[in-house]
Amino acid sequence: MRGLKDKVVIVTGGGGGIGGATCRRFAEEGAKVAVFDINRAAAEATAAAIAAAAGAARAFACDITDHAGVLAAVAAAEAELGPVGVLVNNAGWDVFRLFKDSTPEEWQKLIAINLVGALNMHHAVLPGMIARKAGRIVNIASDAARVGSTGEAVYAACKAGLVGFSKTLAREHARHGITVNVVCPGPTATTLFESYKQGAGSPEKLEEAFRRAVPMGRIGTPEDLPGAILFFASDDAAYITGQVLSVSGGLTMVG
Numbered sequence: 616m617r618g619l620k621d622k623v624v625i626v627t628g629g630g631g632g633i634g635g636a637t638c639r640r641f642a643e644e645g646a647k648v649a650v651f652d653i654n655r656a657a658a659e660a661t662a663a664a665i666a667a668a669a670g671a672a673r674a675f676a677c678d679i680t681d682h683a684g685v686l687a688a689v690a691a692a693e694a695e696l697g698p699v700g701v702l703v704n705n706a707g708w709d710v711f712r713l714f715k716d717s718t719p720e721e722w723q724k725l726i727a728i729n730l731v732g733a734l735n736m737h738h739a740v741l742p743g744m745i746a747r748k749a750g751r752i753v754n755i756a757s758d759a760a761r762v763g764s765t766g767e768a769v770y771a772a773c774k775a776g777l778v779g780f781s782k783t784l785a786r787e788h789a790r791h792g793i794t795v796n797v798v799c800p801g802p803t804a805t806t807l808f809e810s811y812k813q814g815a816g817s818p819e820k821l822e823e824a825f826r827r828a829v830p831m832g833r834i835g836t837p838e839d840l841p842g843a844i845l846f847f848a849s850d851d852a853a854y855i856t857g858q859v860l861s862v863s864g865g866l867t868m869v870g
């Protein structure tokens with residue numbers, strides 16, 4: 616894809632399933648990847664895999680819910696790799712629980728990771744992007760934001776909030792040469808999906824129900840996501856902002 620070579624890219628949750636696949640794909644395109652994750656070992660594993668394939672990556676331990684920590688981690692990434700050209704807000708967390716059974720403590724954790732974390736990251740990179748009049752931001756939401764999903768009420772609220780936030784920032788910063796777009800995965804085989812299924816009580820049944828609901832008849836893989844994410848980050852998407860794209864085998868079709 617055009618325009619990604621030598622770009623400095625931050626991917627949050629880069630130690631996880633979708634984040635790891637996205638980091639590796641950016642590196643294949645010649646980008647310099649800052650792998651952000653609260654799990655230092657996972658971030659380092661992704662960076663090491665990229666280095667082993669002759670790519671450029673550095674790992675940064677960062678809890679996206681901590682505003683001061685995010686500012687420090689972004690500054691460290693810029694000092695090592697250069698000004699950030701692309702931000703992918705991918706870190707996320709979920710737990711399967713009917714809303715009536717959930718607790719305020721759980722809501723706080725869900726909101727902190729899935730919504731406030733992305734706000735912190737935007738806050739850290741936007742001043743530089745505005746000054747340089749260039750930037751690409753891709754936010755990873757979920758099909759749950761678009762159509763709802765049983766057992767994920769607060770998570771869906773956060774992800775829908777992220778969609779509204781992204782559209783607003785797309786408007787506020789179009790004149791600064793910054794685009795903000797959203798990718799919505801459907802059920803995708805990662806650690807997060809596995810723990811979500813376990814929380815539902817009968818994981819096999821839930822997975823089968825998802826599989827039946829997806830027109831393509833299969834659960835996604837992490838490698839299904841980077842194509843759409845890198846497209847929004849590339850020069851090929853220069854005239855596209857404020858858009859939401861589902862990557863979910865046809866599960867969600869929005870006109």
Ligand SMILES: NC(=O)c1ccc[n+]([C@@H]2O[C@H](COP(=O)([O-])OP(=O)(O)OC[C@H]3O[C@@H](n4cnc5c(N)ncnc54)[C@H](O)[C@@H]3O)[C@@H](O)[C@H]2O)c1
Binds near residue numbers: 758
């Ligand atoms: N897997 C799915 O079925 C699915 C469906 C829809 C949306 N998503 C979204 O895709 C994104 C990636 O999820 P995944 O499925 O690859 O999950 P994953 O669990 O494999 O990866 C998530 C990563 O985020 C990191 N993380 C969690 N909290 C953090 C924090 N406070 N600060 C920094 N990093 C943190 C974790 O350590 C982990 O490495 C998430 O935003 C998720 O909500 C996933």
